[in-house]
Amino acid sequence: MFFMSATALILAQAAPTDRNALLPTLLLWVAVFVVFYLFFIRPQQRRQKQDRLFREQLKKGDRVVLTSGIHGRVASVEGAELLIEVAEGVKLRVDKSAVQRSGEPAVVTAK
Numbered sequence: 001m002f003f004m005s006a007t008a009l010i011l012a013q014a015a016p017t018d019r020n021a022l023l024p025t026l027l028l029w030v031a032v033f034v035v036f037y038l039f040f041i042r043p044q045q046r047r048q049k050q051d052r053l054f055r056e057q058l059k060k061g062d063r064v065v066l067t068s069g070i071h072g073r074v075a076s077v078e079g080a081e082l083l084i085e086v087a088e089g090v091k092l093r094v095d096k097s098a099v100q101r102s103g104e105p106a107v108v109t110a111k
Helices: 002-013 019-056
Strands: 063-066 071-078 081-087 090-095 099-102
Touching (some): 019 099, 063 081
Antiparallel strands (some): 063 099, 081 090
């Protein structure tokens, strides 16, 4: 929205006889938008897609970390909710969106 209003302002300020100065200005705004899309919007969409796929593929027995930092194991999957076992006999019912990442330890290799 800002991009469109800024472009409209630039077009309104351009003199009708100064058409040659308008093209570089428009090309600059298009280039700024393309760079913004490639470096910010597209990677964020990719991350959201990966997170959604991860949450859809959760199954019983998976270790997870919730957004609150609680570690646990998936006891059951019930639609959009999970039952997370955080300790022996202690279970929490949480929304799938509360799962931040897998709780599996990262594999570290020595160089």
